[in-house]
Amino acid sequence: xxxxxxxxxxxxxxxxxxxxxxxxxxxxxxxxxxxxxxxxxxxxxxxxxxxxxxxxxxxxxxxxxxxxxxxxxxxxxxxxxxxxxxxxxxxxxxxxxxxxxxxxxxxxxxxxxxxxxxxxxxxxxxxxxxxxxxxxxxxxxxxxxxxxxxxxxxxxxxxxxxxxxxxxxxxxxxxxxxxxxxxxxxxxxxxxxxxxxxxxxxxxxxxxxxxxxxxxxxxxxxxxxxxxxxxxxxxxxxxxxxxxxxxxxxxxxxxxxxxxxxxxxxxxxxxxxxxxxxxxxxx
Amino acid sequence: xxxxxxxxxxxxxxxxxxxxxxxxxxxxxxxxxxxxxxxxxxxxxxxxxxxxxxxxxxxxxxxxxxxxxxxxxxxxxxxxxxxxxxxxxxxxxxxxxxxxxxxxxxxxxxxxxxxxxxxxxxxxxxxxxxxxxxxxxxxxxxxxxxxxxxxxxxxxxxxxxxxxxxxxxxxxxxxxxxxxxxxxxxxxxxxxxxxxxxxxxxxxxxxxxxxxxxxxxxxxxxxxxxxxxxxxxxxxxxxxxxxxxxxxxxxxx
Amino acid sequence: xxxxxxxxxxxxxxxxxxxxxxxxxxxxxxxxxxxxxxxxxxxxxxxxxxxxxxxxxxxxxxxxxxxxxxxxxxxxxxxxxxxxxxxxxxxxxxxxxxxxxxxxxxxxxxxxxxxxxxxxxxxxxxxxxxxxxxxxxxxxxxxxxxxxxxxxxxxxxxxxxxxxxxxxxxxxxxxxxxxxxxxxxxxxxxxxxxxxxxxxxxxxxxxxxxxxxxxxxxxxxxxxxxxxxxxxxxxxxxxxxxxxxxxxxxxxxxxxxxxxxxxxxxxxxxxxxxxxxxxxx
Ligand SMILES: Nc1ncnc2c1ncn2[C@@H]1O[C@H](COP(=O)(O)OP(=O)(O)OP(=O)(O)O)[C@@H](O)[C@H]1O
Ligand SMILES: [Mg+2]
Numbered sequence: 001x002x003x004x005x006x007x008x009x010x011x012x013x014x015x016x017x018x019x020x021x022x023x024x025x026x027x028x029x030x031x032x033x034x035x036x037x038x039x040x041x042x043x044x045x046x047x048x049x050x051x052x053x054x055x056x057x058x059x060x061x062x063x064x065x066x067x068x069x070x071x072x073x074x075x076x077x078x079x080x081x082x083x084x085x086x087x088x089x090x091x092x093x094x095x096x097x098x099x100x101x102x103x104x105x106x107x108x109x110x111x112x113x114x115x116x117x118x119x120x121x122x123x124x125x126x127x128x129x130x131x132x133x134x135x136x137x138x139x140x141x142x143x144x145x146x147x148x149x150x151x152x153x154x155x156x157x158x159x160x161x162x163x164x165x166x167x168x169x170x171x172x173x174x175x176x177x178x179x180x181x182x183x184x185x186x187x188x189x190x191x192x193x194x195x196x197x198x199x200x201x202x203x204x205x206x207x208x209x210x211x212x213x214x215x216x217x218x219x220x221x222x223x224x225x226x227x228x229x230x231x232x233x234x235x236x237x238x239x240x241x242x243x244x245x246x247x248x249x250x251x252x253x254x255x256x257x258x259x260x261x262x263x264x265x266x267x268x269x270x271x272x273x274x275x276x277x278x279x280x281x282x283x
Numbered sequence: 284x285x286x287x288x289x290x291x292x293x294x295x296x297x298x299x300x301x302x303x304x305x306x307x308x309x310x311x312x313x314x315x316x317x318x319x320x321x322x323x324x325x326x327x328x329x330x331x332x333x334x335x336x337x338x339x340x341x342x343x344x345x346x347x348x349x350x351x352x353x354x355x356x357x358x359x360x361x362x363x364x365x366x367x368x369x370x371x372x373x374x375x376x377x378x379x380x381x382x383x384x385x386x387x388x389x390x391x392x393x394x395x396x397x398x399x400x401x402x403x404x405x406x407x408x409x410x411x412x413x414x415x416x417x418x419x420x421x422x423x424x425x426x427x428x429x430x431x432x433x434x435x436x437x438x439x440x441x442x443x444x445x446x447x448x449x450x451x452x453x454x455x456x457x458x459x460x461x462x463x464x465x466x467x468x469x470x471x472x473x474x475x476x477x478x479x480x481x482x483x484x485x486x487x488x489x490x491x492x493x494x495x496x497x498x499x500x501x502x503x504x505x506x507x508x509x510x511x512x513x514x515x516x517x518x519x520x521x522x523x524x525x526x527x528x529x530x531x532x533x534x535x536x
Numbered sequence: 537x538x539x540x541x542x543x544x545x546x547x548x549x550x551x552x553x554x555x556x557x558x559x560x561x562x563x564x565x566x567x568x569x570x571x572x573x574x575x576x577x578x579x580x581x582x583x584x585x586x587x588x589x590x591x592x593x594x595x596x597x598x599x600x601x602x603x604x605x606x607x608x609x610x611x612x613x614x615x616x617x618x619x620x621x622x623x624x625x626x627x628x629x630x631x632x633x634x635x636x637x638x639x640x641x642x643x644x645x646x647x648x649x650x651x652x653x654x655x656x657x658x659x660x661x662x663x664x665x666x667x668x669x670x671x672x673x674x675x676x677x678x679x680x681x682x683x684x685x686x687x688x689x690x691x692x693x694x695x696x697x698x699x700x701x702x703x704x705x706x707x708x709x710x711x712x713x714x715x716x717x718x719x720x721x722x723x724x725x726x727x728x729x730x731x732x733x734x735x736x737x738x739x740x741x742x743x744x745x746x747x748x749x750x751x752x753x754x755x756x757x758x759x760x761x762x763x764x765x766x767x768x769x770x771x772x773x774x775x776x777x778x779x780x781x782x783x784x785x786x787x788x789x790x791x792x793x794x795x796x797x798x799x800x801x802x803x804x805x806x807x808x809x810x811x812x813x814x815x816x817x
Contacts, residue, residue, distance in 0.1 A: 002626060004619050004622045005622070005626045005641060008619060008623055008689070009641055009644040011685075012644055012647060012648060018659055019662070070554070071557055071558055074551040074554035074555070075555045075558045078551035078554065078555045085344065091555065091559050093803075093806055094559045094562045094563075095559060095562075097802055098561065098565075100798055100801070101565060101742075101798065101799075102741070102742025102798055103742065103769075104742065104744050104769035104772050104773055104791070104794070105569060107773070108787070108788070109564075109565045111776065112568050112572055112788075113564065113565075144561045151558060162380065164377070164378070164380050165380045165382070166341075167333075167374065167376065167380075168374070168376065168382065168445075169392070170338060171336055171369050171372065171446070171455075172369065172370065172392060172393040172396065172445065172446065173367070173369045173370030173393065173396060174392075174393075175540055175541070176544065178396055178544075180547075182382070182392070186384070187383050198650065201650055202652075204652070205650075205651070205652020205653075207744070208744040208773060212773070212776070232745065235654055235658060236654060236744075236745055239748065253658065256654065256655050256658040259652065259654070260651065260655050263650060263652060263655075264647060264650075267651075268647060271643055271647065272643075275643070366540075
């Protein structure tokens with residue numbers, strides 16, 4: 001048992017080391033700084049600038065969080081503070097079902113529903129022409145994907161806030177909303193932050209759904225209707241052909257390493273916050 | 284009864300999850316005095332207390348019927364403004380629950396909600412209530428510190444000050460000293476005795492000694508029913524009902 | 537007072553709207569998949585392999601991908617269980633006194649759970665290169681196993697924690713060795729193990745990024761571990777990119793199949809989880 005436990009726990013390190021080891025060739029050629037800040041992506045010429053991909057990832061993630069966070073917070077508040085037990089029993093399973101839908105299905109939905117929606121109904125109000133494949137499409141699809149994650153964490157945090165604390169505010173004559181605004185939100189802030197960090201890291205790593213709707217153009221996006229090319233999509237799209245070009249595979253491994261490091265950090269941060277919060281609220 | 288009732292409960296029944304928790308309650312709580320609710324654990328004391336300021340409304344699967352009149356107004360009337368009812372009553376719970384903000388903001392919380400914005404007016408109110416609860420000298424130099432930094436006893440007095448700041452008529456306390464050390468308990472008890480000049484006070488307590496020390500009247504509740512109600516000495520020392528006698532037996536001997 | 541009430545009403549409406557959007561998006565997705573997929577659904581889809589190449593051939597179905605997915609998700613779940621059950625028991629029994637250590641291990645699995653499947657895919661690929669395995673059923677199983685281990689461990693850990701400590705102590709005090717006590721507990725959590733299997737299988741069957749470069753792709757049903765295997769999600773992804781309308785239709789129908797399978801699995805898991813009141817984030 002100990003062996004299995006150690007082996008699987010050390011997977012965290014083994015993955016990191018393995019990816020780093022395979023990134024060494026490119027790191028020997030180019031500095032971290034160059035890799036992260038250069039925009040030219042021409043593997044045939046040995047140019048590996050990850051900047052457009054990093055920006056693609058950031059755009060998509062930012063859009064997803066901006067959409068998902070307020071909606072998820074309001075939903076959680078409604079479910080915990082207002083909804084009758086019966087309504088809650090009906091609605092919560094759907095949030096869970098949403099989390100069970102595979103990424104590729106989100107992708108198909110994005111292609112069939114969101115992309116045309118943007119192309120025909122949203123983009124025309126702002127710009128002349130858009131195919132719909134854009135960082136906005138990626139952001140919307142991702143937002144829906146992270147709803148269940150954020151909602152489940154925040155509802156859990158909200159339910160651990162003692163009723164007596166809420167009563168303390170209500171008994172002074174505060175309305176339910178005033179209590180939410182001034183007491184509950186404040187108390188739940190660490191949990192909301194943890195949920196957000198976790199959602200960001202989830203959005204960073206999401207591959208296939210984003211790849212299907214973002215357009216995948218290696219240029220830095222400047223508006224929500226521009227195409228983008230997030231890091232995971234880059235890895236997924238190019239794995240087959242990379243072997244023939246020198247350093248290409250190492251560059252992609254570097255991309256995976258980058259994702260791994262960022263997501264690892266974000267996960268540790270949010271989990272530590274959540275563990276603390278659980279301790280504080282339950283004792 | 285020497286004075287007119289402040290709270291009048293009439294044919295009041297509460298069901299939670301189809302269980303009959305409070306059974307046909309009829310009681311008149313006297314004005315400007317301390318009334319203690321005593322009874323064994325689970326008999327419905329907290330439920331009764333929370334029904335006075337409609338905090339019961341938030342319980343899942345609750346059914347309430349009957350009337351509770353406060354100043355002659357039925358608080359369960361659908362047209363009644365709940366926040367208005369609650370503003371009339373301060374609640375002190377079993378453990379102190381300071382709001383997640385500074386000491387000052389805790390006391391100013393109620394007045395601000397009810398529309399007082401003027402800084403000097405708020406300052407005055409905060410000082411007044413902190414003095415009324417004997418906290419002023421202890422906290423006047425750190426009004427902006429987080430309320431959770433205070434000791435438990437201080438927190439409970441802060442909660443009392445917070446409740447008083449909205450100028451209620453009634454104070455409800457649910458075993459408000461059970462988490463406190465003897466010294467803090469004594470301070471709170473003395474506060475209740477002083478506050479009854481201005482407020483009607485209803486306390487739930489497990490400690491018969493405390494009931495005797497602070498209260499003028501006692502309500503004995505058993506399995507959701509009011510068994511006996513009367514002046515403190517009478518109920519504790521010379522109960523009319525067998526059940527009450529059984530419960531206070533340890534106290535008399 | 538009026539102002540306060542209007543504010544409350546305003547935000548309440550906002551909350552209800554948000555809830556409708558969040559829960560409604562589920563229906564929107566399932567609705568889209570059904571309305572597009574049903575017209576292309578036929579018996580051939582689940583009984584035939586694609587005729588004339590998956591990308592251009594107009595005939596046949598996706599039996600190859602269905603079987604491939606079942607093999608990979610099934611194989612990975614079995615392998616994952618063999619590893620996860622001892623780990624979950626270890627966390628809960630052997631180091632019970634040392635809270636810190638077990639919580640650290642839990643943290644590690646929470647973190648592993650958060651690592652995206654594309655990273656597992658890349659890492660799985662590294663392992664394959666190291667051992668000289670080509671893209672194959674085996675490669676896919678390895679990558680997906682890595683992916684599902686954290687899910688299995690977390691779920692099992694959660695259900696084991698619902699077993700009362702007294703039961704465990706009783707088992708131990710009867711002179712049972714820890715392994716025998718573990719067996720008692722395993723019997724207790726049988727429905728929990730089933731939940732874990734469902735969750736793991738559901739995740740394994742739906743994931744693309746981990747099998748993208750580890751399982752390869754083939755129009756045929758794999759007959760050995762070393763042959764490349766198609767998977768349902770990958771078939772959806774590839775077929776959707778085809779210019780041929782019939783092939784795109786097959787992608788929609790495949791998406792419908794996958795959605796139905798995964799929904800059934802999720803609902804079953806959901807029902808089972810209800811038995812263990814609290815479930816994890
Ligand atoms: N939210 C609830 N759900 C279900 N039952 C409840 C709920 N609140 C109270 N009850 C039940 O109502 C009865 C009375 O509870 P209440 O809290 O009023 O008792 P109490 O007299 O205050 O007890 P204690 O002295 O232990 O505080 C109990 O049997 C309790 O189980
Ligand atoms: Mg009580």
